[in-house]
Amino acid sequence: MKAPSVLIIDDDREIVRLIETALSTKGYNVQMAYDARQGLTLALSDPPDLILLDYYLPGKDGLALLKDL
Secondary structure, eight states, rough: OOOEEEEEESOHHHHHHHHHHHHHHHOOOOEEEHHHHHHHHHHHOOSEEEEEESSSSSSSSSHHHHHHH
């Protein structure tokens, strides 16, 4: 059975690393994006089971990205 996948979209690399470490040690497959464009590309190319999305992102805020998704 495939591990559940999580996409973290946040521009704070420290927070992303903390979340990624916590989730990967529990068996989740974690992808990371540091801006809205990268996050949208990852989400559309390989849709995750869950997206953890920050509101404040460079270029486009999280709400606008959510609408794009």
